[in-house]
Amino acid sequence: MNGPQHVIRTERIGKIYDSGEVQVEALKEIDLRIEPGEMVAIMGASGSGKSTMLNILGCLDQPTSGDYYLDGIHANELDRDQLADIRNRKIGFVFQGFNLLSRTTAFENVELPLLYSRRPEDGDPAAATRRALERVGLAERMHHFPNQLSGGQQQRVAIARALVNQPAIVLADEPTGNLDTRTSIEIMATFQELNRQGITLILVTHEHDIADYCKRIIEFRDGRIIRDLAVAGRRDAGADLGTGRWPAGGLGERP
Amino acid sequence: MKWKNLIKVAFKSIVKNKMRTLLTMLGIIIGVAAVIVMVAIGKGAEKRIQDQISSMGTNLITIFPGSMQSRGVHMGPDQGVQLTLDDVERIRRNATLALAVSPMVRSGAQIIGGSGNWSTSVWGVSEQYLEIRDWPLSAGEFFSNTDVRAQNKVCVVGQTIVKNLFANEDPVGQQLRVRNVPFKIIGVLKEKGQGAFGQDQDDLLIAPYSTVLYRLSGVSGHEHIHQILVRAASLGQMEQAQAELTSIMREAHRIPEGADDDFTVRNQTDIAATAQETSNVLTMLLASIASISLLVGGIGIMNIMLVSVTERTHEIGIRMAIGARGRDILVQFLIEAVVLSLSGGLIGVLIGFLATWIVNLATDWNTVIAPLNVLLSFGFAGAVGIFFGYYPARKAAALNPIEALRYE
Secondary structure, eight states, rough: OOOTTOSSSEEEEEEEEEEEEEEEEEEEEEEEOOOOEEEEEEEETTTTSHHHHHHHHHTTSSSSSEEEEEETEEEEGGGGGHHHHHHHEEEEEOTTTTOOOSOOHHHHHHHEEEHOOOOTTTOOOOHHHHHHHHHTGGGGGTOOOOGGSOOHHHHHHHHHHHHHTOEEEEESTTTTTTTTTTHHHHHHHHHHHHHHHTOOOEEEOSSSHHHHSSSEEEEEETEEEEEEEEEOOOOOHHHHHHHHHHHOOSOOOOO | OHHHHHHHHHHHHHHTTTTHHHHHHHHHHHHHHHHHHHHHHHHHHHHHHHHHHHOOOTEEEEEEEEOEEEETTETTTTSSSBBBBHHHHHHHHHOTEEEEEEEEEEEEEEEEEEEEEEEEEEEEEOTTTTHHTTOEEEEOOOOOHHHHHHHOEEEEEHHHHHHOOOOOOOOOOOOOEETTEEEEEEEEEEOOOBBBBSTTTTTTEEEEHHHHHHHTTOOOSSEEEEEEEESSOOGGGGGHHHHHHHHHHHTTOOOTTTOOEEEEEEEHHHHHHHHHHHHHHHHHHHHHHHHHHHHHHHHHHHHHHHHHHHTTHHHHHHHHHOOOOOOHHHHHHHHHHHHHHHHHHHHHHHHHHHHHHHHHHHSSSOOOOOOHHHHHHHHHHHHHHHHHHHHHHHHTTTOOOOHHOOOO
């Protein structure tokens, strides 16, 4: 059943945080399947379990029950080192706070996953790094430090870093949370372009307008998936940037 | 991660906090510099002692009268069998490995001459004595075999006597009264300076042993001599020469097979070894005191590395999220600690050299910088880095990626 048709497949995974006397059930028997080429938004209030889900999908954490298959690999049987290798090879992370290393150039930040890679068959890391930066349109700024770049540019560097090892999936945790509306849409345009090129994307967001740029929305509440729908009127970020038509009050939560 | 990148990362973080880095390294710098200076001073003292011992004559063998057993009781050296001129004569005739032989008769005496009087040591020796001791004259000449056989009242004097009695005139040719016996000064010894144990080596008068034995009243009435000095043919033959002398002496003293010697044969190497051991202990003591500061420096590194790990928890989280293994993080912080301690060690070596040079200028202590010790203290600094860096690095490597990422 763990054929290549699903990039992500979870079977009744649960997560219980056990802090002595208090037990918190953060995830309850989640079954989730994501196919290659999807662009999924995970939504939910804080405490709904979406962050826990993302941590498990990103192999930063492991479920307390159930099975998780990532790109055909049974991920909850792996030890710390193997999980580190999976994160390195199969997953690209994009965070809300960019999480770039300061005093480290854009080029060096993007190169970092390659330096931790233990695959000798990888080609020239410098060339791969340049390619990744070109994909997000930052080829001219590769020797700038993060504090010399705008927020949107920093997030693009982070996206390039997520792409450089050619992962099976890119996980983005509130990637537009620290950005203004226009820059947010620019980042979404980048994501949509990458998705068109075949990259599978999962975004965690609490903004419906951002979620509307995705193909599918999954909504969490109290550790369960309460909604899993295809986006009906999917928006095109490139077109929105061209027309300049986006909600005047920014991309807030819909009432 | 490749070494090049790891070292680059380590340097980046070290350069980021210049003041803190400097203060952290200070402990190691002081430690390494202290070890180098202390060992240099210790080695200097060692070398000084060695030089003085070899200034007594390098391939010198000395025969002392040994203690003698009488009905199971050991007696003092003076109570037992003494060395005699017959022993000296037998050695002179039979010892093939002896280049020069001299008896030694020692006594203290009041001498009068020149500008006043002086109390000094009087040594009776053979005409080969200066050759044995490698001791040149600064003026005049030494007495000859003829003087020894004729018991001539001639002598050579040391520089201390010249300074005290003949400050303004040439002592050679002057008369001197030793215990009221008149002696003619025929030579002056070159200055030898202070001995290994602080004694003045220039405060002495040397005369033919025969004259001292038979002409100076008050010196042992019979042929008792205190030592026999022998110069061996070469340093390499010291042991054979010693064995040869022992067998000649045993025969001369008619010691039966299996019985103990009633004399002691000793060479400079034995004395040198003892002195060496003493000064080695001194050097070790100095080095171990200095090593403590190196250890304290190590604790400083551990302290700052722990701070660094806490400060960079978020960075560690990022690195782990993009695929760094625990080992990668461990090695990164370990290298940082080692770079810190080795840079400190390098600066410490330079400061140690400088401080040694200043000690050399400011005091009259000898200092010797031993390359092996410099290397050793530098290596020790590196080892301190690994040892004290391991715990913080281990702590960093064991961080939970999620918690580390959340840490601000």
